[in-house]
Amino acid sequence: MRKKIMSAVLASAMAVSLLGGCQGGGAQSSSQAADQPESSQAAEDSSSGAASEAPAAAGGEKVKVRILTRYSNPDSVRERYFMDMVAKFQEENPDIELEDVSISDENSRDTLFKTSVASGDPIEVFNFLGYAANLDYVSNGVVTDISSLIEEDPAWTEKYIDALFAPVDYSAYGVEGTYGLPTAPYGVCCFYNKAIFDELNMELPETWEAIEAAAPKLIEAGYIPMAFGAKDNYRAGHFLTALSMKYYGDQLKNDLIAGDKAWNGAETLGLIEKMQAWQEAGIFGDNNLAYDANGELAKLENKEAAIIFSGSWNIATINEFANAGDIVCKGFPYFEEKPEFKDEWMGGPDDFMAISSKPGDPDYDATVRVLKYFTSQEYYEGMYEAQSGAGTYPVKFDETIEADALTTQFNEYYNKATNMIGEIEQFSPMTSLMDVVRTEVTTIFSGDKAQDIADRIQGEVDAYGAGS
Amino acid sequence: MSGVMSRKKKAEALLLSLPAFLLYSFIFIYPMISVFRLSLFKWNGIPNSPLEFVGMKNYVALFTDRRFFTALTNVGIFILSGCILILPVAFFLATVIQSKLKGKRLLKTSYFMPQVISRTAIALMWYFLLYPEGGPLATLVESLGFTGVDVNFLGSQTYAIYAITVINAWTYAGFNMLIFSAGLTAVPEDVYEAARVDGAQGWQKLRYVTIPMLKSSFQIFLLNCVVGSITTFEMVYVTTGGGPGSASEVFGTLLYKNAFTYNNYGYSNAMGSFLIVASFLASVLLTGLFSRGEKKEAAV
Numbered sequence: 001m002r003k004k005i006m007s008a009v010l011a012s013a014m015a016v017s018l019l020g021g022c023q024g025g026g027a028q029s030s031s032q033a034a035d036q037p038e039s040s041q042a043a044e045d046s047s048s049g050a051a052s053e054a055p056a057a058a059g060g061e062k063v064k065v066r067i068l069t070r071y072s073n074p075d076s077v078r079e080r081y082f083m084d085m086v087a088k089f090q091e092e093n094p095d096i097e098l099e100d101v102s103i104s105d106e107n108s109r110d111t112l113f114k115t116s117v118a119s120g121d122p123i124e125v126f127n128f129l130g131y132a133a134n135l136d137y138v139s140n141g142v143v144t145d146i147s148s149l150i151e152e153d154p155a156w157t158e159k160y161i162d163a164l165f166a167p168v169d170y171s172a173y174g175v176e177g178t179y180g181l182p183t184a185p186y187g188v189c190c191f192y193n194k195a196i197f198d199e200l201n202m203e204l205p206e207t208w209e210a211i212e213a214a215a216p217k218l219i220e221a222g223y224i225p226m227a228f229g230a231k232d233n234y235r236a237g238h239f240l241t242a243l244s245m246k247y248y249g250d251q252l253k254n255d256l257i258a259g260d261k262a263w264n265g266a267e268t269l270g271l272i273e274k275m276q277a278w279q280e281a282g283i284f285g286d287n288n289l290a291y292d293a294n295g296e297l298a299k300l301e302n303k304e305a306a307i308i309f310s311g312s313w314n315i316a317t318i319n320e321f322a323n324a325g326d327i328v329c330k331g332f333p334y335f336e337e338k339p340e341f342k343d344e345w346m347g348g349p350d351d352f353m354a355i356s357s358k359p360g361d362p363d364y365d366a367t368v369r370v371l372k373y374f375t376s377q378e379y380y381e382g383m384y385e386a387q388s389g390a391g392t393y394p395v396k397f398d399e400t401i402e403a404d405a406l407t408t409q410f411n412e413y414y415n416k417a418t419n420m421i422g423e424i425e426q427f428s429p430m431t432s433l434m435d436v437v438r439t440e441v442t443t444i445f446s447g448d449k450a451q452d453i454a455d456r457i458q459g460e461v462d463a464y465g466a467g468s
Numbered sequence: 469m470s471g472v473m474s475r476k477k478k479a480e481a482l483l484l485s486l487p488a489f490l491l492y493s494f495i496f497i498y499p500m501i502s503v504f505r506l507s508l509f510k511w512n513g514i515p516n517s518p519l520e521f522v523g524m525k526n527y528v529a530l531f532t533d534r535r536f537f538t539a540l541t542n543v544g545i546f547i548l549s550g551c552i553l554i555l556p557v558a559f560f561l562a563t564v565i566q567s568k569l570k571g572k573r574l575l576k577t578s579y580f581m582p583q584v585i586s587r588t589a590i591a592l593m594w595y596f597l598l599y600p601e602g603g604p605l606a607t608l609v610e611s612l613g614f615t616g617v618d619v620n621f622l623g624s625q626t627y628a629i630y631a632i633t634v635i636n637a638w639t640y641a642g643f644n645m646l647i648f649s650a651g652l653t654a655v656p657e658d659v660y661e662a663a664r665v666d667g668a669q670g671w672q673k674l675r676y677v678t679i680p681m682l683k684s685s686f687q688i689f690l691l692n693c694v695v696g697s698i699t700t701f702e703m704v705y706v707t708t709g710g711g712p713g714s715a716s717e718v719f720g721t722l723l724y725k726n727a728f729t730y731n732n733y734g735y736s737n738a739m740g741s742f743l744i745v746a747s748f749l750a751s752v753l754l755t756g757l758f759s760r761g762e763k764k765e766a767a768v
Contacts, residue, residue: 111728118513118733136731140514233711287600289623289712431512432730439713446625446712456713459534467510467529 062097063366067374068126069102069183070109070351077316078184079104081386082374089373096366106234117142117356124367125374127351128180130167131426133434138170138179144355145177149368157181159377159395164349167422180352181375182394186312187347187414188242188332191406195326196223196306204328208246208274209336211307215283218306224285226278227305228445231292236441237434239309241423242332242346243271249344253424263437263461264454272441272450279444288445300327312347312414315406316387329406331413343418349394350422436460500744507737513727526738535714535722536739542629542718546697549633550640555689557637558644565645566652576649579642587639591706594635598622625715628708632716636703640696644689651685652678687758694750699743719743 071082086100101123103109109127116123122142128134137143150157164182192204200221205211215225229235244252248267255261256268278284285305291298297314299305301321309332318327334342353375357367373379380395389401392414403411421427425434440453507526509519530536565576582590597604600620609619618624621631655678663677679686701720704710710721719739727736 107729114513114728114731117515118727120515136512136514136517140512140516142514142516287620287623290600290620432726432732435725435729439711442711443625443713443715446623446715448625448713456534463529463533467525 062095063363064097064099065125065363065366065370066099066101066123067370068109068113068123069353070104070106070127072100072102073104075317076104076314077320077387078313078383078391081383085374085379085382089370093369093373096369098370106232122356124357124363125353125355125370127183128168128354129426130180130349130352131422132173132429133426133431135170135173135175135429136431138175138177139173141358142356143179144358145179146181146355146371147176147178150178153372156372156376159397161185161394161396164394167349167426168352168354180354181371182349183353183375184313184350185348185392185394186350187345187392187410187417187420188238188309188311189410189413190226190307190309190330190332191300191314191318192307192328192330193300193303193305193323193326194328195323196221196303204330205307206330206333207336208333211283211333212278212281214306215281219282223303224299224305225283226285226307226309227291227296227299228279228284228288228309229292229294229296230288230442230445231290231295233435233438233442235293235296236444237423237425237438238311238346239275240268240271240437240441241421242309243274244268244424245344245346245419245421246332246334246341247271247338249341250419250421253421253427256424257427259465263457264451268457269450269454272444272453275441276444276450284445289442312392312410313350315404315410316390319388319390319404319406324406327406329409329413343416345414345417345420346423347414347417347420348422430461430464432460432464503737503740503744506734507741509734511733512731513733514731522734526734527742529735530738530742535717538714539717539719539722542716543697543700545629546633546636546700546718547694549630549637550693550697551690553633553637554641554644554693557641558689559648561641561645562648562652565649576645579645581642582639583643587702588706590639591635591703594638595622595707598631622708623712625712628712628716632704632707635707636700639703644692647688647692648682648685651682655681683758683761687754691751691754694754695747698746698750 067086069082071079073079074083082102083100086098089096090098101112103112110129113123113126117137128137128143160181164185165178168179168182170177170179194204196218197204200217202214202217203210205214211225218225228239241253244267247270252261252267256263261267279288285299293310296305296308296310297317300308300318301323303323315329318324321327331343332346353371355367355371357364361367377395380393381397384393384397384401389403390407392410423434425437437457440448440457443453444450506519508521508523510522510526511517511519561575561579565572565579569575598619598621600606600618600623603619606619609617621627624631659677659681660673663673668676699720700718701724704716704718704721705724708716710717710725719742723736723739723743726732726739
C-alpha cells in the first residue's frame with residue numbers, strides 16, 4: 001500500500017509541478033522588509049550615478065540589455081519604425097547587445113514583464129503603464145527614478161510636453177521622482193468609411209442618437225454600423241470609459257475610484273445597458289468575440305464596417321489602406337442630450353519608457369544609452385517623418401510636416417478637448433480591476449445581462465476592499 | 469561480518485540514490501513546499517515587496533470565489549467528457565489497430581499524430597476550424613443550408629467549455645488508444661479461446677473477458693483523465709482565455725490570471741496548493757478503488 005501511495009504522490013507531484021511553481025525566491029519576509037521603508041530604495045536609486053557615453057563594458061565584452069514594448073507588428077508604421085530603430089541601434093552600438101523582446105499583445109507584454117520582475121530579473125528597458133494601478137512597481141523600487149538623469153541632461157527632454165508626465169508622478173503617494181518618459185499620447189476617436197455613407201446618401205453620424213437612427217439603413221445594406229472587435233478585451237474597457245466621458249464627464253470616474261458610486265449603481269449600469277441595447281440592435285454587428293482590433297481595421301478597409309471606434313495610434317496604418325481616401329476621422333460620438341460633455345475624451349499619455357537598472361549595476365550605463373536612444377528628440381523626429389506627420393507625439397517639433405487629412409481631422413477634434421482621462425480602472429490601486437472590467441463588459445457579446453455584469457464587477461471590488 | 473556488509477550495502481544504495489533524490493527534491497519537493505508556504509502570504513510578485521502573513525485568508529478567498537466554482541464545474545465537465553468521449557473512442561481505436569485490418573500501421577500513426585503536435589498549435593488549429601466567420605465549420609453548416617445557425621461555439625458562454633472538451637478528446641484519444649492497445653496485447657489468446665469454447669459471443673467476450681482483463685489500462689486512463697483535467701491549462705488559455713467572461717475558466721487559467729494579471733501571488737499559490745492536494749487525493753482514491761476491486765476478486 002505504501003508503494004502505491006508513493007507512486008500516487010509522484011504522479012500527482014509531476015502533474016501539478018508545472019502549474020504550482022509560482023513563487024518568488026527573492027521575496028522579502030515582513031521582518032526583512034520592515035528594516036527598509038517602501039520608497040527608500042527608489043529614492044536611493046535616483047541619488048547616485050549617471051550614465052556616461054563611455055563604452056558599456058570594459059574589456060570589450062558586450063553588455064546585454066533587453067527592451068520590452070508593444071511594438072512588434074511590422075504592419076503598423078509606428079511599430080515597424082521602432083523595429084528598424086532597434087536594428088539601427090545595434091549597428092551603431094556594437095558594445096551593447098540589444099535584445100528586443102517586444103510583444104504587440106498587451107496582456108502578453110504585461111505577463112512577460114511581471115514574470116521577469118517576479119523572477120528577480122526585471123527587463124531593463126520597458127514600457128511602463130504608470131497610474132495608480134502600478135504604484136507597487138514604483139514604491140518597491142522596480143522602476144528607476146530618472147529625475148537625476150533628466151536634470152543632468154536637460155536637452156534630452158526639453159521638448160517633451162510637460163502635461164504628459166502626470167501618470168508617472170507619484171508624489172501624491174509620497175514617492176518623489178520621475179518614473180518614465182511618455183511615448184505615445186493618444187485619443188480614442190472614430191474612423192468612418194465615407195464611401196459607404198456616400199453610397200447610401202447619408203450624413204456621417206456624430207452622435208449616438210444619429211448612429212441609432214442610421215443603423216437600420218446600414219444593416220439593411222449589409223454593413224456593420226460600428227465594428228467592435230471584442231476578442232481584444234481592452235476594446236470594451238476603452239469603450240466604457242469613452243462613453244462615460246461623453247455622458248458624465250470625469251465625474252463618474254472620480255466617484256467610482258473614490259468609492260462614492262458603485263459599479264452596479266445606476267450610472268455605470270446605465271452605460272452598460274446602452275452598450276447592450278446597441279449590441280442587440282446590431283450596431284456592433286455579430287461574432288464580435290471572434291475578431292480583435294486588427295479585425296476592426298480589416299473590416300473598415302474591406303468596406304464591411306461603416307465606422308470603427310479606434311484611436312490616434314492607428315492613423316498611420318489607416319493612411320496605408322488602399323482606400324485611405326475614403327476614411328474620415330471624427331471624435332468618439334457624443335450624446336445630443338449631453339452637449340456639455342461633447343469635448344470630454346478618453347485619451348492622454350499612454351505607455352512610458354522606463355528602466356529597471358540602478359546606478360551601480362553593470363548594465364546601468366548601457367541601459368541608459370538605450371533609454372536615451374529610444375526617447376530622444378531624433379527618435380521622434382524620425383518617427384514623425386516615417387509616419388509623414390501622422391499620429392500624435394510626446395514632443396514638440398521645430399519643423400512641422402504638413403499633416404495628412406486624417407491627422408488634421410483628428411487634431412481638429414483633439415485640440416478642442418476640454419478634459420481627457422485614461423481608462424477609469426487605471427486610476428484605482430486595485431491591479432486586477434482593469435482586467436475584471438474589460439472581461440466582464442466583454443460578456444455583453446456572449447449574451448450576458450448588464451445587471452449581472454455590473455454586479456460581478458462590484459463583487460470583485462467589494463472582495464478587494466474586504467481583502468485589503 | 470554480514471552486518472558490516474549489509475550496512476555497507478545500505479550506505480552504497482543510499483549514496484547511489486542520493487543524486488536522484490536531490491534532483492527530485494529540487495525539481496518537485498522544494499517548489500511544492502514553496503507553493504504551500506507562499507499560499508499563507510499576501511504578495512504582489514515584486515521581490516522587494518514584503519510578504520504579509522495572512523494565514524488561511526487566501527484559502528477562504530479561494531473557496532468563496534465564484535470563479536473557483538465555475539472552474540470546479542468545468543473540470544467536472546472535462547472529467548465526464550473524458551469518460552464519455554475519450555474512453556469509448558480510444559477503446560474503439562485500440563481494437564481497430566489490434567485487428568487484422570490492412571493499413572493499420574498508417575491508422576495507428578494517424579491516430580497518434582495529435583500527441584506529437586504542440587498543444588498550442590492544436591488549440592490554434594481548432595480555433596480557426598471553429599472560426600464563426602468563414603471558418604470551415606461555419607462554411608460547412610452554411611453550405612448544408614443551415615443559414616442563421618450560430619456556430620460561434622468558442623464565443624458562447626454556454627457552449628465554450630463543451631467545444632474545448634471536444635478539442636481535448638480529439639487530442640488525447642490517440643494517446644489513450646495506445647494505453648488500451650498495450651492492454652489488449654497483453655490479453656492471452658487462449659483466454660478468448662476458452663471463452664469461445666464456453667459459448668461466449670462478441671459482446672460477451674468483451675464484457676466478461678476483455679474489459680476485466682484491461683483493468684490496469686482503465687486505471688491508467690482514469691488517473692490520466694482526472695489529474696489531466698484538474699491541471700488542464702493551455703487548451704483553454706489559447707482557445708478562450710477562460711472566457712467569455714469566466715465561462716470556460718479552469719483552475720490553471722485562474723491560477724495564471726491571479727499571478728500574472730492581478731499580481732495576486734498568495735491567492736495563486738493557494739490555488740496551486742489546492743491543485744496539488746486535489747491531484748494527490750484523486751490519485752490515492754483511484755488507486756485505492758482499483759486495488760480494493762482486485763482484492764475482492766482475489767477473495768472470490
